[in-house]
Amino acid sequence: GENVEQHPSTLSVQEGDSAVIKCTYSDSASNYFPWYKQELGKGPQLIIDIRSNVGEKKDQRIAVTLNKTAKHFSLHITETQPEDSAVYFCAASKANFGNEKLTFGTGTRLTIIP
């Protein structure tokens, strides 16, 4: 089955600086790579996703890059703000008509230092 590794497990950055979280996956058939943000006491919420036919996607301060050959993808957050503090999860999935399942990374606790 799919295995997703995520690094680092904790990350502290000064407000205004950039944060980068990296993930690798094992199943070359995986074709969908979402990133979820989990705030304290809440469920994970999608912040950005990328499909295997795209190498990079950006949404305001958040960007994701995908290297299919190396089987890794990364989340980039620029101009970090205190509200970016949360646990971030990468995930991988492959289309299987009704049988999709997200395999999550182990999470990164991001702390923004004011």
Place this chain on the structure above:
Amino acid sequence: DTAVSQTPKYLVTQMGNDKSIKCEQNLGHDTMYWYKQDSKKFLKIMFSYNNKELIINETVPNRFSPKSPDKAHLNLHINSLELGDSAVYFCASSQGSGLNTEAFFGQGTRLTVV
């Protein structure tokens, strides 16, 4: 209007008891899931249902029995609770059309077995 709602939010119970967690989604999605998040924040899929049919069962003990009366509901019943069942359980839903769309998560149920 809550998209995926699960009840209760907190559940404290003694070992050996039987308990249920309810989940409802009002998004019209075809696929619903149960995920377990352990004390280290690791998120792992337990089950998925597509149009009321069990699709994925990730080697979960048969003390856990999901029930889907219709495609908007997926309840989780747990028999003979054990200390190791303590975790946060998340219900989620997605369109599950084979295109890998966003999964929407509920706010979680924190189960504590004492």
